Structures are given as C-alpha cells and as structure tokens.
Amino acid sequence: MELPGGLPWGGVLHRSFRFKPVTGRLELTLGESGWSARSHPERVTAVLCAALDLLGDENGVSMDRVRSLSVGDRQFLMRRLAAHIDDRMFWLTAECPECREKLDVPVRHSELPVKPAGEGYPEAALETSLGLIRVRVPTGADQEILAGIEDDDLALRALLERITSAADAENGTTGVDVSALSENEVTSIEARVEAMAPEVASSLLVTCPHCQRENKVPIAPYACLERPVGELFSEIHQLAFWYHWSEGDILDLPRSRRRLYLNLIDRTRGMHGARPFLEVG
Numbered sequence: 001m002e003l004p005g006g007l008p009w010g011g012v013l014h015r016s017f018r019f020k021p022v023t024g025r026l027e028l029t030l031g032e033s034g035w036s037a038r039s040h041p042e043r044v045t046a047v048l049c050a051a052l053d054l055l056g057d058e059n060g061v062s063m064d065r066v067r068s069l070s071v072g073d074r075q076f077l078m079r080r081l082a083a084h085i086d087d088r089m090f091w092l093t094a095e096c097p098e099c100r101e102k103l104d105v106p107v108r109h110s111e112l113p114v115k116p117a118g119e120g121y122p123e124a125a126l127e128t129s130l131g132l133i134r135v136r137v138p139t140g141a142d143q144e145i146l147a148g149i150e151d152d153d154l155a156l157r158a159l160l161e162r163i164t165s166a167a168d169a170e171n172g173t174t175g176v177d178v179s180a181l182s183e184n185e186v187t188s189i190e191a192r193v194e195a196m197a198p199e200v201a202s203s204l205l206v207t208c209p210h211c212q213r214e215n216k217v218p219i220a221p222y223a224c225l226e227r228p229v230g231e232l233f234s235e236i237h238q239l240a241f242w243y244h245w246s247e248g249d250i251l252d253l254p255r256s257r258r259r260l261y262l263n264l265i266d267r268t269r270g271m272h273g274a275r276p277f278l279e280v281g
C-alpha cells in the first residue's frame, strides 16, 4: 500500500507507510487525542505519529514528517487507519431531499475512492504578473498554522504566502507578495493546486431507489477520530479484575489477544452459570 501523493523528504518522494499493530494503547491515543491537541490538524498529527510504524523510509516516523505530508495524504492515512482498526462493513444513512425516503449505503473504509496526485506533485511553476512563481500543495504544517487564524481572508492570504515562492537567481527562493496577485491569478493557483493534490472521497454518489434522484452522501475523512473509547475502558476493567494485570500491560496487548482473553472470561463465567458477576470465582 502506498500514499496517493507522497512525502517529499531529502529531495525524494517517499510513498511507503506501515501502521503499528492495533493495541489498546493505539485505540486509547485515538480516543484521547482530542483532549490535548489545540486544533483538529494537531490532533491528526498526534494520531498519525502514534499509529505509524514507517513513513517514507526506515528512519522512523517524526512529527516533522507527519506535518510535511500533504493534506490529501493525511486524509488518506486517517481513512486507512480506520480500515486498519476495523474494516467491517457499516451503513451510511441519509435522507433523499427529493422524496424524503431514507437512504442506506453499505460502505467499507478500505473501498472508498481515492484520487491519486496529479502531474508535477507536489510543486508546479506558474506564470503570473509577478513573474514565474512556484506553488506547492498544502501540508499538515500549513493546516496547523491556519487553524489559529479565524478570519477567512487572512487565512487564505497566509496560506498563499506559505505555498508560493519566487525563483530569485541571486538569493535562491524568496517570498511572493501575494497581495499583488489578481483574483484570477489566485483562482489559477487554487486550480493548479487542486489538480495536483491527492484526494479521498468526501461524499458518495448514491441513486435513490425510490425516486432515482442522484444524491451526494457525505462521508467524514476523519471517521476514526469519532470512535468511542468507553468500551475499551470496560475491557481493561474486566481483564484487570480477572487476571490482576496492570493497565499498561493490558493496553500493550494486540487487540486480537485482548478479545481472546475476554472470550475466555465469558466462557468461564458461563460455566459458572448465571450467577451475579461479583459472586463468580
């Protein structure tokens, strides 16, 4: 499995990645990442740092690398992570705006469409009134900075300043005075970036079985951040109660092994009949 875009690092585009096995610790990080992160992009960075075992090459996964990934690659990784944790089929539901009937769409995270990066990714040259400029696709680092800017116009300006550069023969690359760009030029920068950037589907086209209308049903790219962790705590509690293992030891178990022990506990409790939980054993 490879990134649809790739991580530009050390002059090379790296596309390999691998996730760690699913343990309670990883599930807990997913659930609790929202408590400490200041913004959504920071949360995604923290989760990917915790979940990835390899990004690019064997030199490890660093926060810098995860931040340097393009937005589309980060969304792709979050969707792959959702599939890595649980790739069972689930139902997307929506209401048809035409006939008001309920639409149920069976979905699997791993089967959702992905648009690969376009030609030239992650950077392109564009002729403007300010001369030839280079423009690159936005990254996680850009998103983290933009998350702190509330005003939309200021955010767009900050983004344009970050993703553009001018080739200057004497000084290497220099910044671009983005306030001097015309509206049309800004539109062509956006179009160029969109053509280059990889993308994961944010909606599915579904034909209503009742009125045949084509509907766009939205699907969140960061669904795995919404997984509840309550069940994990109850599983930790059961294992600690029966085996007297520490919380840390239980969190380190691969999920498959944790489930296996929980099944054994259920079977043992079954053999003791339907006595109240606290009397068993």
Ligand SMILES: [Zn+2]
Binding pocket: 096, 097, 098, 099, 100, 101, 208, 209, 210, 211, 212, 213
């Ligand atoms: Zn309908």
